[in-house]
Amino acid sequence: MNSIAPAAAAPKMLIADDDPWLVRVLAERCARMGFEVETASNGMQALLKARRYKPDILVIDVNMPEVDGLSVCAQLLDPDRAPLHVVVATGSRDPGTFERCEGFGAIYARKGADFWTEMDAALVEIYPDLKNVAEQTGTRPATEVVRANPRVLLVDDDAEVKLLLASRLKKLGVEVLYAADATEAYRLACREEPTVIVSDYYMPNGDAQYLLGKLRTSPVTENIPVIVLSGRDLGDAIQNELRREFSGHRGAAQIMKKSMDTSELFGALQQYCGFEPDPRIEL
Structure with a gap:
């Protein structure tokens, strides 16, 4: 060189x-x-x-x-x-x-x-x-270790959904964090700084729109991509609200329908997490 x-x-x-x-x-x-x-x-x-x-x-x-x-x-x-x-x-x-x-x-x-x-x-x-x-001075922090594997925060009050997604993500080498509602998710995101957040829309203690609003007000979480899932049809008005900017930062990166077929979701996650697809793992 x-x-x-x-x-x-x-x-x-x-x-x-x-x-x-x-x-x-x-x-x-x-x-x-x-x-x-x-x-x-x-x-x-x-x-x-x-x-x-x-x-x-x-x-x-x-x-x-x-x-x-x-x-x-x-x-x-x-x-x-x-x-x-x-x-x-x-x-x-x-x-x-x-x-x-x-x-x-x-x-x-x-x-x-x-x-x-x-x-x-x-x-x-x-x-x-x-x-x-x-x-x-150096680039090296005293205690912070750079993660070799991506980290995904799953936000859903349905334990079965979290179990389904987490088991497949872990097989792909992804570190998985959990939160049952928007309030807990915001606290966890500020502390753990995940690579991407996958959140249900309807939750107790604040929906996905509330979560996006909270995330985009903190310098630590303002740029974390958020994928929103919903088992119901959200309609154009809600989807437009989710996609709009919050405090000058991007809203939802993607909005998807909940499904047992997670290939679309995992295709989106691969963009952000960079894990290698494994044909042996059913998505």
Whole structure:
């Protein structure tokens, strides 16, 4: 990889990941190291922001909604474009993914227990002048471990629905959290910062619309995607209310009918969680 001499100004970094928790934590720590940081929550947004923001370094997840991270890299690393350093942050263990990263000349940091160590090393490799800063501040938090597996919060007062979805998600390597109503879900989301929330519409102590309103008022939960399920026909008026912006942030990512056939739901979850589909598991 051709080296890029650090400019007098702070290096521009674009962080693209659909995990709101990781984006927030990594952005805070990289800003403390001296980077000028911009963020994106999906591949299409990353492409648009990269073209406008013109970053010096891109930190990007592989599995994201709309456009995956490797496709973003393929477009941004065109030889006719300005040089761009790339660090791929991924929980994937697929050898093909690593081969493609190396083909792009990208460095990768595996999500998991060693993520912060690998991220520090990647940034110092690209910007050696940051070594002393990294040793003093670094990207590594004292206690926060980057999750190798996605985390889904299921919100439903029907225990059978939660059991059905949870058993299938766990087989795909997804960590599952539970809440029986909107109030409990909001508290849990603030504490655990799930990758995505799947919520029933009708619940005691507040419906899905109430939950969205609460989530979008907190910086910790304002960008977490929410998929709303309902066993009844919600009608256009309620669906439009769920999809509208709440406090300037996106409403429901998707609205679906509850069904024993969960293939549509799991197809949507795969966009946000990036788990590999397993033909042996009935969805």
